[in-house]
Amino acid sequence: xxxxxEQIEIDGIDKQILRALMNDARTPILSIARTIGIxxxxxxxxxxKLEDAKLIVGSKFVINPKILGYKTMAFIGVYLDKAMRNPSxxxxxxxxPEVMESHYTTGNWSLLIKILCKDNEHLMHILNHKxxxxxxxxxxxxxxxxxxxxxxxxxx
Amino acid sequence: xxxxxEQIEIDGIDKQILRALMNDARTPILSIARTIGIxxxxxxxxxxKLEDAKLIVGSKFVINPKILGYKTMAFIGVYLDKAMRNPSxxxxxxxxPEVMESHYTTGNWSLLIKILCKDNEHLMHILNHKxxxxxxxxxxxxxxxxxxxxxxxxxx
DNA sequence: GGTGAAAGTTAACGGAG
DNA sequence: CTCCGTTAACTTTCACC
Numbered sequence: 001x002x003x004x005x006e007q008i009e010i011d012g013i014d015k016q017i018l019r020a021l022m023n024d025a026r027t028p029i030l031s032i033a034r035t036i037g038i039x040x041x042x043x044x045x046x047x048x049k050l051e052d053a054k055l056i057v058g059s060k061f062v063i064n065p066k067i068l069g070y071k072t073m074a075f076i077g078v079y080l081d082k083a084m085r086n087p088s089x090x091x092x093x094x095x096x097p098e099v100m101e102s103h104y105t106t107g108n109w110s111l112l113i114k115i116l117c118k119d120n121e122h123l124m125h126i127l128n129h130k131x132x133x134x135x136x137x138x139x140x141x142x143x144x145x146x147x148x149x150x151x152x153x154x155x156x
Numbered sequence: 157x158x159x160x161x162e163q164i165e166i167d168g169i170d171k172q173i174l175r176a177l178m179n180d181a182r183t184p185i186l187s188i189a190r191t192i193g194i195x196x197x198x199x200x201x202x203x204x205k206l207e208d209a210k211l212i213v214g215s216k217f218v219i220n221p222k223i224l225g226y227k228t229m230a231f232i233g234v235y236l237d238k239a240m241r242n243p244s245x246x247x248x249x250x251x252x253p254e255v256m257e258s259h260y261t262t263g264n265w266s267l268l269i270k271i272l273c274k275d276n277e278h279l280m281h282i283l284n285h286k287x288x289x290x291x292x293x294x295x296x297x298x299x300x301x302x303x304x305x306x307x308x309x310x311x312x
Numbered sequence: 313g314g315t316g317a318a319a320g321t322t323a324a325c326g327g328a329g
Numbered sequence: 330c331t332c333c334g335t336t337a338a339c340t341t342t343c344a345c346c
Contacts, residue, residue: 007225018219025181025215028339039315044341046313055223059181060216063174065310067211069163075231075261075268090305097311103301105231112231112299116310143261143268149246150258154221154272186322195332200324 008053018156025059072117077109077141092134098126164209174312181215228273233265233297248290254282
């Protein structure tokens with residue numbers, strides 16, 4: 001692992017370790033070590049370094065929201081009044097649990113957000129009573145995801 | 157845990173287990189059990205049921221792409237020719253490692269995709285030489301994410 | 313960079329209330 | 330659903346190369 005500025009370069013062994021854990025965070029370190037052909041302690045050390053370098057942010061269980069009844073995903077372009085303080089709008093968005101992502105973006109919108117709702121009725125409720133209720137939100141454009149084909153992390 | 161159609165309803169204990177593991181997939185089952193005040197075997201059984209119900213999809217290490225030099229995220233609205241077979245376009249998108257998400261959406265675009273690039277130059281290259289090169293892609297609209305404030309999973 | 317061993321935890325299973 | 334006990338496997342740290 002080589003540090004260049006605030007970036008790092010990782011070697012093939014780091015990549016093998018990361019690939020295994022990005023695929024299944026509970027893969028035992030020892031089994032990774034055996035696959036690669038080095039000792040568990042070595043894998044452990046490398047992981048510590050990758051964490052120190054902040055490359056590894058954490059680990060998560062991934063759940064399927066559909067099983068809990070969340071079946072409608074949508075992207076919403078949000079127009080904010082110029083005068084408004086955007087940070088307060090973002091703070092209010094953060095209070096809405098259905099909001100999964102929020103980005104400041106270039107282009108027409110101020111924000112692009114991704115939300116997850118149970119159904120279209122739920123989506124409409126969030127739009128009309130939660131998003132539109134936020135001060136500074138003047139208009140929104142909604143794009144419902146009919147089907148997601150790709151969902152992955154960057155390849156290492 | 158109650159099964160209703162293909163959906164399930166989970167109780168407070170399931171939620172505590174899921175919250176712990178969604179937050180850190182490597183949390184030992186025994187420590188979760190101690191926190192809740194039940195036995196490790198009980199947590200183990202519940203996890204098996206949640207997996208059987210397909211609520212738990214898997215677990216992942218989350219990495220920070222910026223540390224590897226991927227600093228530009230963008231959303232791209234893709235217009236596909238009506239005549240084109242969309243599946244083949246999606247298949248070609250899948251071959252582009254920079255594409256993190258792809259959705260069929262309602263609205264003007266056929267597809268909305270999320271891509272992750274090293275910088276704007278890299279983004280332009282992907283746009284002009286990879287995305288536009290796909291048969292059926294007539295036009296694209298790009299929104300660069302200047303800043304992401306929210307990134308999370310559904311709350312359980 | 314890497315190793316191997318030791319100590320302490322944990323996972324996973326079966327049996328039983 | 331819970332608890333307990335057992336064994337095998339794993340994590341973590343250490344001195345050392």
